[in-house]
Amino acid sequence: MPGPARRAGVTPGADPLWPQASPGEHRRRVPTLGVTMQAPSVFAHAEQEGFEQVAFCHHAPSGLRAIVAVHSTALGPAVGGTRFLPYATEADALADVCRLARGMTYKHAVSGLDAGGGKAVIIGDPATTRSEALIRAYARFIDGLAGRYLTAEDVGTTQADMDLIRRETPYVTGVSESLGGSGDPSPATAWGVRCALDAVAERLWGTADLGGRHVVVSGVGKVGSALVDHLIEAGARVTIADVSPAAIAAVRVRHPDVTVVDPAEAHRTECDVFSPCALGGVLSGVTIPELHCAAVCGSANNQLTTSTDGQAIVDRGVLYAPDYVVNAGGVINIAEERHPSGAPYDRDRAHARVAGIADTLRTVLARADADGIPPGEAADRTAEDRLAAISAVARLRGSPRPSA
Ligand code: NAD
16 A cells, blocks of 8 residues: 555645545545535545545445445554444535545554554434344445455444444444443543543643643543543543533532533633543634643544644644544554454453553654644654555565464
8 A cells, every 4th residue: 555645736724615634634635525526536536545445335225325435454454433424415425434534544553553544434314214224234345345444333323233233244343342342432532532641741741740730621421521530530620511411410420529611611711731522623713812721632533623723723832632643542442352362352451552642642742843843744744654664564575464
């Protein structure tokens, strides 16, 4: 697999149809949202953007319409979740799956995992379209990819779906613990954010001690609420925000002393660390000038709105811990299901490995210093270097790897 292709003439963030910055996007682009895709342009984009395979899965009896994008298998089988959403157009679905698959390549690469980048989307409203037949038909398409792509849970799919997929194919991760899987990845993701904060604190204050530090957690769902538990245990002062009163209440039952702010005020709150753990796109030309924190470090995906926002945060004097480095706990946890020794999944071993996120972040921040670039770009370069280096190793012929 060649290293990521470079495309000349791309102005970062200039395309209003494709506003969100994601890994590597400052140099490479994906099919634009809202543009009707002609059949030949699908191939053109796949080639131009360096995708190995884009598979369209159609099964009329169950109503299945799905797309699987395999961006890269340079480091191992492509791993990424299945998103089940009622996309407005097929072009939107294609754009989303390609963007997300590329992001997985970068996340796995920077995290040192032997996994490539892939993603899948099922087009439809899961509330009305999901059926046993549809999920099992989808699983058979996954099986047909013969292990090139391993799926997992994502927005709109559930662990029950993964368990159902497991009945048709072994190429699924994150199944229930009773089936030998690693279960819900959120605790591992939260632990990864907590470990990333060690590296952030060391860099800013010369110690990993969070005692007395003020952290604002915006979004206290599965990841954010578990992060609050870790922060309280570490002696931090915590402020939370969420659009869901139930989510706030659930945290306050455990931690009555946490302060609550309106979600719209979260990023403006004066604090040591702002931790976005809700939606993407939280850092923009509007919100970055309003930040009153020393660092941003949270689990939300695609926190930067455009590819120029990374430099804007630097200019604001705020340390940005790149989202896909910080939130890799879930994929590191899932990778432990496929341990090279063949040993079964072990939560303690997985969480020990997740703790390595602190070292990954230290490496990325050091690279940002050395190259004089924003941390997000340093993460991209670190991932791209590993992809290129391991691709070169793969060209050395030998006996097949045990897991191949
Ligand atoms: P979740 O749905 O359990 O929690 C999200 C929370 O954010 C909810 O409580 C929701 O009410 C709240 N929220 C929604 N809009 C908000 C807003 N504008 N302001 C404040 N709060 C808002 O999701 P999660 O699994 O905890 O994931 C959180 C983020 O982390 C997402 O961006 C997700 O993509 C990312 N992430 C999660 C994992 C994982 O293992 N779950 C792994 C990697 C990345």
